[in-house]
Amino acid sequence: MKKILLILALGILLLLCVILVNTLQFKAPDFSVAIPPTTINSDGKILSEAVSYQTISHKREMRNDSVFVGFHAFLEQSFPLLHSKLDKEVVNEHSLLYTWVGADLSKKPLVLAAHMDVVPVDYSSKKDWDVDPFSGEVKDNYIYGRGTIDDKGSLVAIMESIENLLNQGFKPSRTIILAFGHDEEIGGDEGAGGIAKLLEKRGTKAWMVIDEGGTLATGIVPGVEGTVALIGTSEKGYVSLEISANMAGGHSSMPEPINALEAVNRALFKLKENPLPDRFSEPIQGFISHIGPHLPFVQKMAFANTWLFKPLIFDTYKKSASGAALIHTTQVVTMFNSGLKDNIVPTRARAVINYRLLPGDSPEGILARAQRLITDTIVKVTLYDDFGTSASPISNHASDEFHFLAGAIRAVNPDVIVSPYLVLGATDGRYYYNISDKVFRFSPIPLQKEDLSRIHGINERVSLIGYSKSVSFYATLIKNS
Ligand SMILES: [Zn+2]
Missing domain, CATH: 3.40.630.10 (Zn peptidases)
Known part of the structure; x- marks a missing residue:
């Protein structure tokens, strides 16, 4: 028992040493090359x-x-x-x-x-x-x-x-x-x-x-x-998907178990439940290595040891929409059309969901992923507007x-x-x-x-x-x- 505790303590000590050394060695690239400024005073x-x-x-x-x-x-x-x-x-x-x-x-x-x-x-x-x-x-x-x-x-x-x-x-x-x-x-x-x-x-x-x-x-x-x-x-890529369903509608007094609107809604929920994973793309890795050394000690420590503190950094970034957008391919529903009248079960529903792609994700991959996730055969998942572009x-x-x-x-x-x-x-x-x-x-x-x-x-x-x-x-x- 004593031996196990000792090994554990040594392990923790070693870990702390690695974290500390990484933090102390974390230096920003040197941009001190002297270029002479040319000053021009403009009145605008x-x-x-x-x-x-x-x-x-x-x-x-x-x-x-x-x-x-x-x-x-x-x-x-x-x-x-x-x-x-x-x-x-x-x-x-x-x-x-x-x-x-x-x-x-x-x-x-x-x-x-x-x-x-x-x-x-x-x-x-x-x-x-x-x-x-x-x-x-x-x-x-x-x-x-x-x-x-x-x-x-x-x-x-x-x-x-x-x-x-x-x-x-x-x-x-x-x-x-x-x-x-x-x-x-x-x-x-x-x-x-x-x-x-x-x-x-x-x-x-x-x-x-x-x-x-x-x-x-x-x-x-x-x-x-x-x-x-x-x-x-680099700049993020762009694609939108159309999620649609066509089904027999009818009178709202005798509804079927599911209708087009509900089917599309269920599909959207499925996508919402499955956000794209957080990860550091190359530009953001660069951002971390350039900004990190200038941060207060605790944050600097996290940035210097992303192998350990990645989840913590992700959580910090996810606190703001702009921060979250840096670390994952975003998806958001931007359009939804369905329904005519309060007592008619709609026969069709259509939603558009917009994605902004991290480097490494492709429009084809996003489409295939959504089609895989939405197993409901009533719902069709297609490319919206026939357009999509990967990150630059x-x-x-x-x-x-x-x-x-x-x-x-x-x-x-x-x-x-x-x-x-x-x-x-x-x-x-x-x-x-x-x-x-x-x-x-x-x-x-x-x-x-x-x-x-x-x-x-x-x-x-x-x-x-x-x-x-x-x-x-x-x-x-x-x-x-
Ligand atoms: Zn502009």
């Missing part, structure tokens, strides 16, 4: 005016083409040097592709992507805005308006940085390509999709592609008080390109922690893997926790200082690339 006036162009993404029939044409003219007027020195092409009617040919053609080009379209403003909430959403008004040192964060802020900052660099007589060594889509908010198929295809046809192999999707996040990463530069190295490939965060990007971010924002990240939504970035395996999603527009609801929401805004630093970031990136 051009972004302010850019907001007033209502480049709203709608289905093609509803799109206001003249607004896009007007926006192009506005850019030409605002950035005369850029338009005289760079080659400009219009792709699929409204997307813009600029090429700034570098001196050294042996270097692969840097692609800076952004989108000019914005989501509409919900007019029932228009009164909740502090200013008119398309006025571009500056209030309390913030530029307000639809698109300031998503994504005109980046687009205009890229152009403003280049206009300034040209003004200083700068000539790039590496070719710089600007890829500005016009339909990101409705899928990006014509814009980024068209540009990516065109570049591929020309044999372009990009050094890296930088698009929106990551951010300078303050107060968003749990446990970190300072700012984290989140660089999206994963851009390597241990690469020189990631390090360079981190260096440029830290040149302008010296104290930030840099980390890879998994983007939960979709961006234009996924189209560009045909020309580069280094697609990084990062926009320098800073975000606080309360800003997250402003994206596609009310009072979207960027601080004047945050915007000005964004211009400096792109100038630093271009000058040192």
